[in-house]
Amino acid sequence: MSPTPQQRRDARHQLSTGSSTPGPRRGPSRGSKQPITVDAIIGAAFGIVETEGYEALTMRRVATALETGSSSLYAHVVNKEDLDELLIGRLCAEITLPVPDPAAWRQQIVSICTQLRDQYLRYPGISQAAFAAAPSNLDTLRVSEGMLAVLLAGGIQPQIAAWAIDALTLYVNAYSLEFSRATRNGGAWVRSRDEMLERFAALPGTFPHTKRYAAELTAGTAHERFDFTVNLMLDGLRA
Structure with a gap:
């Protein structure tokens, strides 16, 4: 039985450092750009928030920034709420x-x-x-x-x-x-x-x-x- 989205999310936060195995790309740029990973998704999301504000951040917008399809992201990030938590976690990691x-x-x-x-x-x-x-x-x-x-x-x-x-x-x-x-x-x-x-x-x-x-x-x-x-x-x- 496949793990539920919540189980996938919990497993990542408990066991992972934020990186992930590169996933396949979908769309016109397939195979020609850097692989999709959790770190790549987080980096693209931060770039969007920094230049356009948090209101502009959606899974579709991140996929566009990475020149891929939204389905490529869901192999690594469960949903927008999961991405939000990863972003906050990355900022908290910088605190001494x-x-x-x-x-x-x-x-x-x-x-x-x-x-x-x-x-x-x-x-x-x-x-x-x-x-x-x-x-x-x-x-x-x-x-x-x-x-x-x-x-x-x-x-x-x-x-x-x-x-x-x-x-x-x-x-x-x-x-x-x-x-x-x-x-x-x-x-x-x-x-x-x-x-x-x-x-x-x-x-x-x-x-x-x-x-x-x-x-x-x-x-x-x-x-x-x-x-x-x-x-x-x-x-x-x-x-």
Whole structure:
């Protein structure tokens, strides 16, 4: 009995390093281009996201980039969700995890979150792929394992540490997605601070607090707000 798509996916994430045996090509370029492998598919997918954004990424688009038919991809990648998990895993593999230090656990968690954010921001909108179901890719699990080790070393209770990892990664994913969308197309939809101050100043009297604290509401860069939020989340863990 042939393995199910889910069994094929699980086997790859548990046992494979991401490469695969070259598969046959289909279509007009058959035999004249580089063989189709998982690494070739991942590379083409990253190229599409980097130049066109995550919204443009489909199995058909990857097949076109590799000058082959979509059926050639399914010998190596089960479906789009499988490809998403492979992409996130490849980015997570680039993250440097520290040796847990009880005296520096906060700085270590901030560093991991910042590295994850910066990996996502290399490819516009790709953090959408990280909102899927619980990951099975070992490279992705390696990051959560590292975060758990750091939090436990810092004296955080296991249940609180587990939920904190979930909350932190969700925030990193959402922040990266918002930042990518805001800066897309040269940031055409982003208002400058001066513009926002003018808009708030022109609000009617039914917005007294927004008008009075406009400077505070518009202060700081996006990454400064990121650091603030991650540290704010960490502040509540011991409590």
